[in-house]
Amino acid sequence: MEExxxxxxxxxxxxxxxxxxxxxxxxxxxxxxxxxxxxxxxSEGIEEDSGKKCFFCYPEETGQEKDTLIxxxxxxxxxxxxxxxxxxxxxxxxGKAIKHQxxxxxxxxxxxxxxxxxxxxxxRKQIAQMDKYTVAEVIDAYQxxxxxxxxxxxxxxxxxxxxxxxxxxxxxxxxxxQLVAIPVISPYIKSELDGAEKYWRGNKHCxxxxxxxxxxxxxxxxxxxxxxxxxxxPFASRAAFEVWVMPKKHKPYFERTSVNSRIKLAETLQIxxxxxxxxxxxxxxxFYIHTAPCDGKDYPHYHWHIEILPRxxxxxxFELSTGVEVSxxxxxxxxxxxxxx
Amino acid sequence: MEExxxxxxxxxxxxxxxxxxxxxxxxxxxxxxxxxxxxxxxSEGIEEDSGKKCFFCYPEETGQEKDTLIxxxxxxxxxxxxxxxxxxxxxxxxGKAIKHQxxxxxxxxxxxxxxxxxxxxxxRKQIAQMDKYTVAEVIDAYQxxxxxxxxxxxxxxxxxxxxxxxxxxxxxxxxxxQLVAIPVISPYIKSELDGAEKYWRGNKHCxxxxxxxxxxxxxxxxxxxxxxxxxxxPFASRAAFEVWVMPKKHKPYFERTSVNSRIKLAETLQIxxxxxxxxxxxxxxxFYIHTAPCDGKDYPHYHWHIEILPRxxxxxxFELSTGVEVSxxxxxxxxxxxxxx
Numbered sequence: 001m002e003e004x005x006x007x008x009x010x011x012x013x014x015x016x017x018x019x020x021x022x023x024x025x026x027x028x029x030x031x032x033x034x035x036x037x038x039x040x041x042x043s044e045g046i047e048e049d050s051g052k053k054c055f056f057c058y059p060e061e062t063g064q065e066k067d068t069l070i071x072x073x074x075x076x077x078x079x080x081x082x083x084x085x086x087x088x089x090x091x092x093x094x095g096k097a098i099k100h101q102x103x104x105x106x107x108x109x110x111x112x113x114x115x116x117x118x119x120x121x122x123x124r125k126q127i128a129q130m131d132k133y134t135v136a137e138v139i140d141a142y143q144x145x146x147x148x149x150x151x152x153x154x155x156x157x158x159x160x161x162x163x164x165x166x167x168x169x170x171x172x173x174x175x176x177x178q179l180v181a182i183p184v185i186s187p188y189i190k191s192e193l194d195g196a197e198k199y200w201r202g203n204k205h206c207x208x209x210x211x212x213x214x215x216x217x218x219x220x221x222x223x224x225x226x227x228x229x230x231x232x233x234p235f236a237s238r239a240a241f242e243v244w245v246m247p248k249k250h251k252p253y254f255e256r257t258s259v260n261s262r263i264k265l266a267e268t269l270q271i272x273x274x275x276x277x278x279x280x281x282x283x284x285x286x287f288y289i290h291t292a293p294c295d296g297k298d299y300p301h302y303h304w305h306i307e308i309l310p311r312x313x314x315x316x317x318f319e320l321s322t323g324v325e326v327s328x329x330x331x332x333x334x335x336x337x338x339x340x341x
Numbered sequence: 342m343e344e345x346x347x348x349x350x351x352x353x354x355x356x357x358x359x360x361x362x363x364x365x366x367x368x369x370x371x372x373x374x375x376x377x378x379x380x381x382x383x384s385e386g387i388e389e390d391s392g393k394k395c396f397f398c399y400p401e402e403t404g405q406e407k408d409t410l411i412x413x414x415x416x417x418x419x420x421x422x423x424x425x426x427x428x429x430x431x432x433x434x435x436g437k438a439i440k441h442q443x444x445x446x447x448x449x450x451x452x453x454x455x456x457x458x459x460x461x462x463x464x465r466k467q468i469a470q471m472d473k474y475t476v477a478e479v480i481d482a483y484q485x486x487x488x489x490x491x492x493x494x495x496x497x498x499x500x501x502x503x504x505x506x507x508x509x510x511x512x513x514x515x516x517x518x519q520l521v522a523i524p525v526i527s528p529y530i531k532s533e534l535d536g537a538e539k540y541w542r543g544n545k546h547c548x549x550x551x552x553x554x555x556x557x558x559x560x561x562x563x564x565x566x567x568x569x570x571x572x573x574x575p576f577a578s579r580a581a582f583e584v585w586v587m588p589k590k591h592k593p594y595f596e597r598t599s600v601n602s603r604i605k606l607a608e609t610l611q612i613x614x615x616x617x618x619x620x621x622x623x624x625x626x627x628f629y630i631h632t633a634p635c636d637g638k639d640y641p642h643y644h645w646h647i648e649i650l651p652r653x654x655x656x657x658x659f660e661l662s663t664g665v666e667v668s669x670x671x672x673x674x675x676x677x678x679x680x681x682x
Contacts, residue, residue, distance in 0.1 A: 016576060019540065019548055019552070020537060020540070020548050021532045022536060023664065024577075025579050025666045026666065026667040026668065027578075028667050029669070029670075035670065039620075039621050089659070104551075104555040104559070106577070159663055161657075161658030161659055163658045168657060168658070169656065169658065170657070184665070186662075187665070189663065191364075192362060195359075195360075199361070207360055207446075214445040214447075234359075235444070236357040236359040236365075236366045236447070237368075238366050240379055279376065279379075279380075280379055286657060286658035288659075288661065313510075314510040315510065316504045317504045317509070317519070317629050318519070320627050320650060321502050321529065321629035322530065323528040324366065324523075325366045327366060327367065329379065330368050333376060334376065
C-alpha cells in the first residue's frame with residue numbers, strides 16, 4: 001500500500017491498453033482519492049451544495065490559471081470563457097515524445113493531452129433555457145478551441161462533450177462543457193469510422209446520409225429540422241429518448257462548419273434539448289460531438305454529428321457485459337412524444 | 342402517437358441493428374412504460390420499499406409461471422429457484438425461424454430468447470454474507486440452466502449476470518441473478534474473441550493465461566487465489582476496484598467446470614465480493630460471466646472468466662462518447678486495499 005501510494009504520488013496519469021481488445025483506459029491519478037474515499041455511502045454532493053463560492057462564476061479568484069479563451073461583452077463583463085481543467089484526466093505534453101512502455105505482457109503510456117472547460121456566464125441558465133445565439137457562441141468556442149488544438153503534436157482526436165445533472169456525471173452545477181484532446185482514437189469512433197467506410201464501399205453512399213435522408217422522408221422519428229440540420233431518435237436507439245443532431249448534407253469535419261451553419265446547428269441542438277427538458281422534467285443527460293479524427297489522415301466517408309443521451313435508466317449487468325443495450329420505449333413513440341413538446 | 346402506442350402493444354420485443362457499427366440494441370416493449378413515466382423526478386423505488394410482499398420470497402403467490410428449476414432442502418423448503426422473468430427483454434421462441442426484416446436502410450428482427458431469474462432463499466443475505474457452499478449452489482444453477490439452453494434453436498450466446506444495489510440496476514432488493522439466452526453474439530464478447538484469437542496467432546499463447554500467469558507471479562494486483570482460480574484487479578481496469586476471477590488453467594467453456602472446481606470458483610467469487618463489500622461499504626456492483634458462445638463453433642483460444650464491476654462512479658459524456666474509461670485509482674493500490682480486507 002505505502003509503496004503504491006508513494007508510486008502514485010510521483011506518477012503522471014497513464015493510458016493503459018487492454019491487451020485483449022486493444023482498447024485504452026485512463027488511470028487519472030491526478031484526480032486520485034484515497035481508497036477509503038471510494039466508499040459509496042459518503043455522499044459527494046455537487047460543488048454548489050457545499051456552500052463554497054462557485055469557481056466557474058469567479059475562476060480568477062480560485063488560483064485558476066488564466067483563461068485559454070474569453071468572450072467579452074460590450075459592458076466589460078464576459079459571456080463565455082474557456083479554462084484549463086484543474087483536475088485534468090490528461091497531463092499537458094512536455095514536448096518529449098510519448099513512448100509505449102511495457103510491464104510483462106502489458107502496454108501503457110503517459111496520458112498526455114489537453115483538458116479544457118467551456119463555461120457560460122449564467123450560473124443557473126442551462127442550454128434548455130438559453131436562446132440560440134448563446135448556444136451558437138458555445139459552438140463557436142468549441143470550434144475555436146478545436147482549430148487551435150487539432151494540429152498539435154500528440155493530438156489525434158478531440159472529444160467535446162457536455163454533462164448535465166449529477167446522475168450524468170456533472171460534479172459542478174454551473175453549466176459547462178468539456179474538451180479533451182488525446183493521442184488515441186477511441187474505440188467507439190474507430191468502430192464508426194470502420195462502419196462508415198465499409199458501408200460506403202458496399203453502397204457507394206454515406207451511411208449517415210442514408211439515415212438522414214430516410215428519416216427526413218419518413219418523419220416518424222424526426223423531432224426537429226431546419227434546412228441544414230435534422231434531429232431524430234435513431235432507429236436503433238441505445239437509450240430511451242436518445243436524439244441525434246446531424247448535418248443533412250455530407251460533412252465529415254465539424255471544424256469546417258461555417259458561421260451561418262453554426263447558428264442553424266445551435267437552433268437544432270437547443271430545441272432538441274429543450275424538448276427533452278420538457279418531456280422528461282429536466283432529466284440528466286450527456287451530449288457529445290462525434291467528428292473525424294485530426295490525426296493527419298482524411299476521412300471522406302465519415303459524417304460528423306451530435307449524440308444526445310438522456311439518462312433515464314441505469315446500465316446494469318446485461319448492458320455492461322454485452323454492450324447490447326436495452327431500451328424500453330420504441331424510438332417512433334419517443335419521437336412522437338418529443339415532437340409534441 | 343396513438344398509432345404508435347397501438348403498434349407498440351401488439352409488437353414483440355425487437356432487436357434493431359446499428360447500421361454503422363453492426364451492433365444490436367434491444368427494444369424491449371414488453372416492459373414498456375408510457376412516455377410520461379420516464380420523467381426522472383418520479384422516484385421509482387425498489388420493490389421492497391413499496392410495502393408489497395416480496396414476490397421472490399413467494400413466487401408461487403404472484404401468478405408467476407412455475408419454476409424452471411428448484412433446489413429443495415431436506416425439510417421440504419427450497420434453497421434456490423429459477424423462474425422465467427415476468428417482464429422479459431426477450432420473448433420466448435415460437436418455433437418459427439427468426440428472419441431479418443428491413444425498414445429502408447435499417448435491419449431488425451424479433452427479439453427472441455430466454456430470460457430467467459436465479460433466486461436464493463434468504464431475502465436479506467447477499468453474496469458477501471453467504472458461505473461458499475450457498476454460492477456454489479448458485480453457480481450449479483447457472484451451469485444447469487446453461488446446459489439446458491445452450492443447444493436450443495436461436496440461442497447463440499448465454500449471458501449470466503448479477504446486479505447488486507439500485508445504482509447497479511437491481512430493481513428488486515431480494516438477491517438474484519439473471520440469465521439471458523440470445524440469438525446474437527454481443528459486441529463485447531465478439532471483440533474479446535477476436536482479440537484472444539489475434540493474440541494466440543501472434544504469441545502461440547492465450548492472452549488470458551498470459552495475464553493470469555503474470556499476475557500470479559507479480560502478486561501486486563492479486564486479491565485472492567486458490568489452486569484453481571485467481572482474483573485480481575486488471576492492469577487496465579475500466580472501473581475503480583474492478584476485479585476479474587479467472588481459472589488459472591486455460592478453459593474456454595464455463596459450462597465444462599467440474600463440481601469440485603465450482604466450489605473453488607464459489608470460494609474465489611465469494612471472497613472477492615466480500616472484500617469489495619468491506620472495502621467500499623456495501624457498494625452497488627455488477628458481475629457477469631464471459632464465456633465462449635454456444636453457436637455450434639469451437640473457441641479454443643478463448644478463456645472464460647468473471648468480471649466484477651463496483652459502481653463507485655458515474656460514466657459521463659467522455660466515457661459514453663469514446664468508450665475510453667477513466668479510473669481514478671491505480672489498480673495496484675486498489676488491489677492492495679482489497680487484499681487487506
